[in-house]
Amino acid sequence: MLNIADTLHRWCREARPFALATVVGVHGSAPLPVGTSVAVDEDGDAVGSVSGGCVEGQVYELCRQVLRDRGAPQRAWFGYSDDDAFAVGLTCGGELDVLVQRIDPTAQPHLVDALDEVIQGRAAAVAQVMDGPESLLGYTLSVLGSDHVAYGRVDAGPADRAVADQARALLRAGRTARVDIGGTGDRCPEHLSVLVHVAATRPRMLIFGAVDFAAALSQAGHFLGYRVTVCDAHPVFATAARFPHADEVVVDWPHRYLERTGVDERTAVCVLTHDAKFDIPLLRLALNLPVAYVGAMGSRRTHDERLQLLREVGVTEDHLARLRSPIGLDLGARTPEETAVSITAEIIAHTNRGTGRPLTQITGPIHRPPRLTSHR
Template identity: 55%
Template sequence: MLDLADELNRWAERGRDFAVATVVGVGGSAPRPPGAALAVDGRGTAIGSVSGGCVEAAVYDLCAQALQDGKTVREHFGYSAEDAFAVGLTCGGTLEVLVTPVRADAPGRQVFAAALSAAARGEAAALARVARGPAELLGRALLIHPDGSYGGGLGGPPELDRTAVGESRALLDAGRTGTFQVSASGSRCETGAEAGAGELTLFVESSVPPPRMIVFGAIDFAAALVRTAKFLGYHVTVCDARPVFATRARFPEADDIVVDWPHRYLQRTATDARTVLCVLTHDAKFDVPLLETALRLPVAFVGAMGSRRTHEDRNDKLREAGLTESELSRLHSPIGLDLGARTPEETALSIAAEIVAARQGGTGLPLTGSRTPIHRAADGRAAGGPGAPAVA
C-alpha cells in the first residue's frame, strides 16, 4: 500500500473510497515483491500493479467487490498446468494478496490515512496489518513510529499491540517489509513458522526516507550519475571543493550541492547503512583522505572511479594511511560493471548496475544461460527459496 502513498494520500485527502490489494507473500519466481500494491477507487480508477499483468484483472475485481461489501479478503494466486485458462502467474510463482477496503465508514480509515500521509511526506513509519487470522481481525492495522508511539489497534488484548509494535519497529529500523507470527494473546511465535491455530500473521510495510547517494566530483560523469540515481529513488548530494564546477546549473536534478573538501563534508554529514558513496574525482589529494574516512563508515557501498593503475596507486596510499586489507576490500574500484561503456550516460548505467547488484546480492552476470534466480528476496537470496525471509 505504501508504495502508492503519493496518489493514495491524495485520494484520502479528497475523501475518496478505495480498496487496496497488497502483495503479502510470494513464492518461486513471483514478479512483484511483498508490499507491491494495486488500488481501485469508487470511480473505477486503478493504479499500481501486483503481478506485472498476469492477475491484474482478477485483483481489480476483488478490489471492486471489497469496495461494495467492505470486507477484507486474502487471495492466493498460483500456476495451474491443468487449466490453461485459469487465473494465475505464467512465471510459475505464487502470490498472496490482501485486499483491504478503505471506505469512509471503515473503522481503520484514519490509521490508513495517517500512514499514507506519513509515507507521502517521506517520514519513517511502519504499517502493520493482520494478513492471516480470524475473519474479524483480518486487515486490522497499527501505525508505528520510530519512537515506539503508535495508532490504531489489532482488535486483541493490549499485549498483542505491544508485541506487534516491538517486532514492527525492528523491521522499520532495518527499512524492511516482511511478516511475523504472533499468538492472539500477544506472545511471539517461532520465526519463519507457518501460522497455526490461534496465531496471527502480521504483515509490516516500512516507509523510510529515500536512501542517500553522495557523488564526489562535479564532472560530466557525475551529472549523468545524478540523473540515473534520481530515477532509482535516491536523495542525491553532489560535493566538490571547486565552486566553479559545483553549481545548480550543472546539476539541476541534484537534491543538494555542497562546496567543500570531500573528506571534510563526509565527516560531518549523516550516513547510514543504506548510504551509497561514489568517488568520481580520481585525484589523489581528494580521493585518499576521502576514502580513508569512507571505508571506515558502515555504509552500503563505496566506489571510486579511475584506471586500474590509479586504483593500485590509490590502494598503496590508503595502506600507508593505515587502512587494513579488510577495509580496502570494501572498495569497488574501478567502479561499475563491464558494459563496454563509453559515454557519461553509459558509464552512469554501469555504476548504477553495480550498486544494484551489490545491494541486492546480484552477480552482475547475464541471465541468459545462467541458473541464478531472477527474483531475489530482500536479503539477496532467491525469493521464496531456502533461507529467504518468511513471507506467509
C-alpha cells in the same frame, strides 16, 4: 498499499469504505513485489495492480465480493498453470499470495495520517496483520514521524508493542517486508505474520569529485530515485549550474563533509576524484560507515596504490574488501554517460544481490530478495 497512497488518502478522508487486495507473498518470477495493492470502492472504481495484468480480473471480483459481504478477510493464491496459464494464472511463471480485506477508514483513522505523511514525501510505515488469530487479521498499526510514534492497535497489548518495534526497525532500514512476530514468551504470546509497508525518504547518493563523470552519474542517480549530493573542494567546479540534476552541490573537503552528513544502510558513496589527498581520508572514513556501497574510480594501477595507502593508515582487510574499485561493471563503458550506467548497474546489482551477468547465462529466479544487512 503505498503504491496507491494518493487515492487511498482521498478515500480515507472521505470516509469511503473500500476493499484492499495486497500481495503478501511472492514466489518465482512474479511481476510485482510484496506490498503492492489494488483497491476497489463501493462504486466499483479500482486503482492499482497486483500482477501487471495477469490476474486483475479475479482480484477485482474478489474485492467486490468482500465489500458486498462485509465479511472476514480472504486469502487467494494465484500460480502458473501448465494447462491454461492465461485462464487462471500468471503467464510469467510466478506465484502470488493475496490478502483481500474490507477497510473502513472510520475504524482505522490513523491510516489517514499515515497516508498524508506518504503523499507529503515523509517517512511512514503501516503494519498489516497477514496471519494469526482470525480476530486480528487485517488490523493495522502506523508508525509516523522522526520520533517513530505508533498509532492504531493490533490487540491493545503485547502484540502492539512487538508490531510497532518491527515497524520502527523496517522504517529505519527503508524496507517493506513481511515479518513473523511472537508465539513464544510473554512479549507476544500470539504468533503473527505482519506485512510492514514502508515509505521511506529517498536513499542518498554521495558523489565526490565535480568532474564530467559526476555530472552524468548525478543524472543517473536522480533517475533511479536517489537524493544526489555532489561534493568537491574546488568552488570553481562545484557549482549548481554544472550539476543541474543534483539535489545539492557542496564545496568542502570530501572527508569533512562525510563526517558531518547523515548516511544510512541505503547510501551509495561514489568517489570519482582519483586524487590521493582526497581519496585516502575519505575512503578511510567511508569504509567504516554503515553504508550500502562504496566505489572509487581509477585505473588498476591507481587502485593498487590506493589499497597500499589505505593499509598504511590502518584500514583493515575486511574493510578494504568492501571497496568497489575500479568502480562499475565491465560494460566496455567509455563516455561519462556509459560510465554512469556502469556504476549504477553495479549499485543495483550489489543492492539486489545480482550477479551482473546476462540473464541468458544464468538459471533460477530472475528476482532475488533485497539485501537484508549491511557491513558495519
